[in-house]
Amino acid sequence: MTTIRSSSTRRPGCLEGGLVVVRGGVSILILAGLLGSGCGEQGKEEGLARTDRAGALPGGSSVQLEGAGQSAPPRKGDDVIGKINGNDVTRKDLEKEVGYIVKQLGPGASPGFIQQNRAQLEDRAFQSLVLKAQLAVYAGEQKVEVTDEEINERMTEFATNIGGEDALEEAMGRMGLDRQSLRQDIREGMLLERAVEQYRDTLPEPDTQAVESFYAENQDKFQLPDQVTASHILIGVEPGDSPEDRAVKQARAESVRQQLIEGADFAQLALENSTCPSKEEGGSLGTFGKGAMVPAFDKAVFALEAGELSPVVETQFGYHVIRVTEQQKAHLATLEEAREAIVKDLTDTSIGSWFEELVGRAEVEKN
Numbered sequence: 001m002t003t004i005r006s007s008s009t010r011r012p013g014c015l016e017g018g019l020v021v022v023r024g025g026v027s028i029l030i031l032a033g034l035l036g037s038g039c040g041e042q043g044k045e046e047g048l049a050r051t052d053r054a055g056a057l058p059g060g061s062s063v064q065l066e067g068a069g070q071s072a073p074p075r076k077g078d079d080v081i082g083k084i085n086g087n088d089v090t091r092k093d094l095e096k097e098v099g100y101i102v103k104q105l106g107p108g109a110s111p112g113f114i115q116q117n118r119a120q121l122e123d124r125a126f127q128s129l130v131l132k133a134q135l136a137v138y139a140g141e142q143k144v145e146v147t148d149e150e151i152n153e154r155m156t157e158f159a160t161n162i163g164g165e166d167a168l169e170e171a172m173g174r175m176g177l178d179r180q181s182l183r184q185d186i187r188e189g190m191l192l193e194r195a196v197e198q199y200r201d202t203l204p205e206p207d208t209q210a211v212e213s214f215y216a217e218n219q220d221k222f223q224l225p226d227q228v229t230a231s232h233i234l235i236g237v238e239p240g241d242s243p244e245d246r247a248v249k250q251a252r253a254e255s256v257r258q259q260l261i262e263g264a265d266f267a268q269l270a271l272e273n274s275t276c277p278s279k280e281e282g283g284s285l286g287t288f289g290k291g292a293m294v295p296a297f298d299k300a301v302f303a304l305e306a307g308e309l310s311p312v313v314e315t316q317f318g319y320h321v322i323r324v325t326e327q328q329k330a331h332l333a334t335l336e337e338a339r340e341a342i343v344k345d346l347t348d349t350s351i352g353s354w355f356e357e358l359v360g361r362a363e364v365e366k367n
Contacts, residue, residue: 082126082366084133089126097125126366127359132192134358139195146190154186155179161277199354206346214342215335222333226290229326230301231266231283236275236318253312253319260309266323275318287326297322 079091098121102109159168235253256273267282300313301322310322
């Protein structure tokens with residue numbers, strides 16, 4: 001089954017540049033994609049460098065646990081630089097938002113790049129703050145709520161994705177966050193996520209004519225590369241692992257592979273052994289094209305035939321056993337194959353227009 005991903009899709013994966021961005025909460029970076037960031041479709045999908053694709057668009061805002069305020073000029077953090085709907089915006093608020101945007105841009109955002117584009121980054125960050133303030137107003141009007149239990153679940157998810165409670169504490173320390181402030185950030189971020197989703201649910205689905213017109217006018221967007229649908233079992237390694245530790249883990253991966261050859265159930269072994277979050281879905285990584293995964297994994301998976309099991313593959317994440325379940329050769333997607341992605345893109349365009357309206361209605365003062 002061919003999979004088309006819209007330009008706004010971010011597919012979670014433990015192989016895509018590491019878990020730098022943790023799913024859910026704090027920074028709504030949709031502004032970059034839907035309020036005229038200057039990025040093309042390629043930029044929205046790939047960024048300036050490959051980073052984790054964990055939900056930076058409507059319905060999946062993201063907590064950044066590293067890098068906020070990178071290369072910020074030395075200014076007093078409490079200086080009031082403007083007002084949004086009567087509320088003060090401080091230099092610290094702005095620099096934090098700039099940091100989120102810089103992190104989303106990835107390694108390509110060097111200190112020199114940041115310095116050269118400081119004015120544009122600050123303008124975009126301020127617009128993002130305006131949008132978030134307006135979405136918070138909408139959330140209040142719609143009586144959107146987030147429970148303590150839901151925040152606890154998201155905290156647990158963060159800890160799991162970033163490598164455990166100790167890793168989470170370390171990341172919070174680098175950011176100058178404590179658990180109370182992180183919980184507040186999560187609450188605010190989830191409210192904004194739900195506000196966007198609630199508005200999305202009010203939109204009518206694009207009609208057949210709109211979908212067909214988009215497809216006809218954007219054929220270049222639907223030229224699909226070679227793709228595979230694959231699953232894996234990862235025996236993860238840690239930075240402090242000794243050669244002996246790594247040898248034990250490699251042997252465990254070899255043992256898992258042998259069990260699969262002998263007929264064991266892949267999904268069950270993934271659940272019992274894999275250290276990748278994909279284990280909850282039987283090890284499934286979905287469908288992806290060349291270059292989506294780290295090089296060693298990419299090379300191995302595209303060398304397999306459908307139904308074939310890989311040798312144990314070593315990457316910086318550990319030792320993988322991979323199974324390809326389907327292959328798709330490069331081709332122009334049919335309208336039916338592309339329909340779901342087109343509907344999502346058209347809906348996201350409508351949401352982008354709504355964002356622009358919200359920003360335009362805000363009461364804004366800049367010093």
